[in-house]
Amino acid sequence: MMMDNLDPREHVAPATGVTPAAQADEEMALDREIPRGSRTSAAVHAWLDGESVGEAQLAAADREVALWRQIDQEAGRRRRMTTPTTLTDRIIAAIPKGSR
Amino acid sequence: MKQSFPTPSQEQADADQAIIDRVLAGETDAFATLVLRYQDPLYRHAVNMTGSPDVAEDILQNSFIKALNHLGEVRGRFDAWVFRIVANGCKDWLKNIRRSHVSYEEDDQPSSFDTPEEAMARTELASDLTRALNQIPANMREAFLMKHVEGLSYEEMADLLGSTVGALKMRVHRAREALQALLEERYA
Incomplete structure (x- = not known):
């Protein structure tokens, strides 16, 4: 019987379900694959991380700030996404009744 | 709830x-x-x-x-x-x-937003963001979504993923770099 590995802490990196070597490969692949445009400024990273950032620093990165405000708005919309009731019904219907 | x-x-x-x-x-x-x-x-x-x-x-x-x-x-x-x-x-x-x-x-696109009006209000950015997310590695995408969509702190993410705050912060930052590079020409 095939057993699902539900605890990724066993032999693989926690939560990722991949080995450290595979993860390192993926990180290296990232360097090759991700597009390189202008760097996100340190001030914008700090602002997005909820840290205190001066008005002048943000003003100097106004185009980045405008982009991230739009992305944040879209992220907020996704945050309100809920599970379709048909899916909830299917999952609950699949739960065996009574004693297992 | x-x-x-x-x-x-x-x-x-x-x-x-x-x-x-x-x-x-x-x-x-x-x-x-x-x-x-x-x-x-x-x-x-x-x-x-x-x-x-x-x-x-x-x-x-x-x-x-x-x-x-x-x-x-x-x-x-x-x-x-x-x-x-x-x-x-x-x-x-x-x-x-x-x-x-x-x-x-x-x-x-996701089909189950709170209201039909919201679903109708899908923007090009929504579509472009989904496409951009699909272009970055899964570990980066996962960290970015937990931070920016679920709004978790790095400490909360570390608890859930069994990783460190430093590693997750790096993943989120790199995801931002990649997404900004993919989207800035059109939206910045």
Whole structure:
């Protein structure tokens, strides 16, 4: 019987379900694959991380700030996404009744 | 009912454990309470990781059934445990897609926003963001979504993923760099 590995802490990196070597490969692949445009400024990273950032620093990165405000708005919309009731019904219907 | 990660208190964790105990004692109907409590953040995560509501539905259903069948193996917080099952389900699906060389495009967009008006208000940015997310590695995407969609702190993310704050901060920052590079020409 095939057993699902539900605890990724066993032999693989926690939560990722991949080995450290595979993860390192993926990180290296990232360097090759991700597009390189202008760097996100340190001030914008700090602002997005909820840290205190001066008005002048943000003003100097106004185009980045405008982009991230739009992305944040879209992220907020996704945050309100809920599970379709048909899916909830299917999952609950699949739960065996009574004693297992 | 609060439906976001992470479990906010020890009280909630204890309540989850009490339900688990009831299910393991044979009262399997009680599992529905855990489904209702955690389905929304898990569904959101699966939709945003895969870019497909249909795939997300399959992953979520399979994950909850797996969780039920292995409930006796829960150690620690249920929400973190079930999150890992869903997260691994998403990554397995993404690996299979990549391995099979199937060119996958998201099937339009998430379909279950709060209101029909919101669904109608889908923007080009929504579509472009989904496409951009699909172009960055899964670990980066996962961290970005937890930070920016679920609004978790790095400490909360570390708890759920079993990783370190530093590693997750780096992943989020690199995801931002990549997304900005992909989107700035059109939106900045």
